[in-house]
Amino acid sequence: MTAHHRPPTVSAWRPPVPGIAEVFHAHFTDHAYPAHTHDTWDLMILDDGAVDFGLDRRRHAAADLSAVLLLPPGVRHDGRTVTAAGFRKRVLYLDTTVLPERLIGKAADAPILADPLLRDRIHRLHAALGHPGEVVEGESRLFFVAERLRFHLEAFRHREPGREAHRLAVELRELLDARVRVGLSLREAAAVLHSHPTHLIRCFTRTYGLPPHTYLTGKRIDLARRLLLSGQRPADVATSVGFHDQAHLNRHFTRHVGITPARYASGGHVSRRDARQASRGNRH
Template sequence: MATTEARNAGEWARHWQYPGVPGLDLLRARYVRHSFARHSHEGYVFGAVFRGIEDVVMPEGTIRARPGTVVMINPEVPHSAHAGVPEGWSYATLYPSADVVAGIADETTSLRGTAGFAETIVEDADTARLIRAVHQAAEEGNALAADSLLRVAVARLLRRHGRALPPRAPTAAGARTAALAKSLLEERMAQPPSLEQLANELGTGPFALLRAFKSAYGMPPHTWLTNARVRSARRLLEAGTAPVDAAAAVGFSDQPHLNRHFTRIVGVPPGAYQRERARTYKTGPGDPS
């Protein structure tokens, strides 16, 4: 079959882009022992479990995603996930870009500002079925259906559960320090300073920097840096860079180091991710659910 999968002890996953629907990533998977490390996304997450239970660890606590629920995560909100039952979970997830969601919100709702969601999980079985239907249409190569169903699903979630996200509060001194630290880490991603060195450069103490950074970004600097490295590696892989070269470019010690962190954040190994990005069409059905 024309699909790239990561398989281990009954687990399988496909993380891909369908050219017929720009601005959308798709993940369909069954996980048992796999767990997602703490990370965030530049765009939105809409997930629908159709078998088992997924425990999603959010800043406000752990939610249990069961069949018939939809998980909705706003951009840049840190979270992790793991199986909530021994048999794991099977699910379909949509990752539309912020621009895609903003365009749908402008056309179909009266929300002003940045559209988002106050709740992380809702009982919404019909929209959960729509999320699976987007995957099915994309896997069948039906661009008209996939694009239409995506827009209907996102518009329905926005109308039923959406709100305008509050504007950012005025930047406090700690937040300014965290933002400067983030910029320095982005600039020196391949060779980052130690926490003490970073704090010294910013004229603060290591523990004060830890507190400020976690308050601003929901995770400590080293966790944020791993997430940022994986994001950068994704862009390099999409451009055709070999995984071993991508690992070195973003600061991982070697390709196995990249593989481990990439898989725990993206859900598939970098090689499988790159092969899917190189695929321009699909010639066979996906995994049976």
């Protein structure tokens, strides 16, 4: 089968992050989108290849992998591959709680944003959305993506933390400490503390040296360690301390502690199952 006729590869899902209607990853070699519109903002980055697209009766060519494409809701557009190798893209469909409709006109005038910082923020958001359970991190990264988009569309400038930074950081930490098991969305925290989520994150990071979602994960790992040593099963511990499932716990626990929760609970001894897995890995 030639590259030109290779079937498309598509992955799509709806993450539990407010504001994101859909995540869409695809590799197309000869696909052409007909003219259509969306009710959402279409935020796209390219990982390979080039795209030719029409937006509001004007054609555009996108091949810069450090750039970002933003197609506004309600505006007619199409798209097609440029070369036989096609293109790889990652798309976020964002609703109008993330970007207001009043910015549609400005976005339609300049849909290609040459901004490596924005591109990196979107890449990191996709990485977070690819792991079930990373809702707080996804929410946090989405706010910073939206902030950067507003910088382009309406010259928005964020406010640097001032004297209030320590107070807000302490208050946010108290909220997180009280909600370790059930979690706390940044929207909730912002409403309680009367501050914008990105400002809260900057204040917290300046005060404690790490963002709120990383702090919350560390608190959950500490709680998981105590429960594991008390004899509870890793699968039960995972959900009781706020992780999505055991795989979610395993990933963070191993990164923090250096061994799996099961090995930690057994005093560091390798189980027969772990030994068999290690043996199989050494043979490959």
